[in-house]
Amino acid sequence: MMESCWRRLVGLLLLLRLSTVRCSAVETVNxxxxxxxxxxxxxxxxxxxxxxxxxxxxxxxxxxxxxxxxxxxxxxxxxxxxxxxxxxxxxxxxxxxxxxxxxxxxxxxxxxxxxxxxxxxxxxxxxxxxxxxxxxxxxxxxxxxxxxxxxxxxxxxxxxxxxxxxxxxxxxxxxxxxxxxxxxxxxxxxGFNQSECSSEPYFTCRNGKCIPLSLVCDDKGIDNCGDGSDLEENLTTGCKDSPASPSLLVLYIILAVVAGGVVLCWCCWSPGWFLWRVSICRFLPCCNSACASCQLCTRSCIHSKEHRLAKVTPHTPANGIPTGTAATDNGADENVNMAAV
The missing domain is CATH 2.60.120.290 (Spermadhesin, CUB domain)
Structure with missing residues (x-):
């Protein structure tokens, strides 16, 4: 089902591309x-x-x-x-x-x-x-x-x-x-007889001529009318900004319906698919380096708090034996006793 949705979507995109480019290209021969x-x-x-x-x-x-x-x-x-x-x-x-x-x-x-x-x-x-x-x-x-x-x-x-x-x-x-x-x-x-031009897709020039609409939207800026009226029309509306024909509107509606169906398939059949796809970004070098820098910074801060070295100040009691040395000797005696046991 997913493959059929993708095929229809690609086909409609190609059809839309051909329909928008068809009226703008002007061939050249010699x-x-x-x-x-x-x-x-x-x-x-x-x-x-x-x-x-x-x-x-x-x-x-x-x-x-x-x-x-x-x-x-x-x-x-x-x-x-x-x-x-x-x-x-x-x-x-x-x-x-x-x-x-x-x-x-x-x-x-x-x-x-x-x-x-x-x-x-x-x-x-x-x-x-x-x-x-x-x-x-x-x-x-x-x-x-x-x-x-x-x-x-x-x-x-x-x-x-x-x-x-x-x-x-x-x-x-x-x-x-x-x-x-x-x-x-x-x-x-x-175009003196308006029915000759109005019944077919023709553009009426100011000088009385009628030319096909494909020449009004040409990409070379050619004055096909001979009086510049088709160039003025092209400048005010243009091929890209001209009102969409009914066939293009139907195509847009079908394209929107198919896109909505594809999104619905993602949500119903595999709700975790999108998140699974997005999770791949964690392997990218840029994302990995950013995450690694944050993790290293956090770990270094935690590690520094847990393993911070304490400052030892020597203290000499009244008997003249340093506390640190006594602690060391006691530790040694305890180690000997544990070994004897």
Missing amino acids: VVDFCGQMIRGDGMIVNSHQESKKYYFVTMGTDCHLTMQAISPKDKVQFHFRFFLVYSLLRVAPLSPAPLFPESPRDPAALNPRLEPTSGESAGDPCHAGSYVQFYDGRDRSSPPLGPPLCGKSLPRPVLSTGNYLTLRLVTRGTQPRVDFVGDFTSFRL
């Missing part, structure tokens, strides 16, 4: 490592490469795309750059073939810009045949592009999709590319 893949979630942090904001990504001939998908099909995807640096020191003319390098990908389409023309390679190329980032309003690069290619050192404006898919493409051109960016995508829906 375009280079997740090249050609699709990520799905309410929101994530997207970096250009693993060593972002430490070192540039300088691999030449790169052509990678990453597709972001919102969990709900009703949501749209917003991408917001927080740090942006994409350019090439030595650019390549749009119609000239790109040189071959050992670290270049094997895909020939990425090596020769003429094989796969894009909006960034036209006559009005805003990035001047250098490295760039392009967004597509869909689940792959065949979807319609969203805006012109992005490059340079200035932060671009947020990019919004019309559906629940948004594709980001990174292309490095030239012989000395310099790529380093950090951004985040947020799944949202327009």
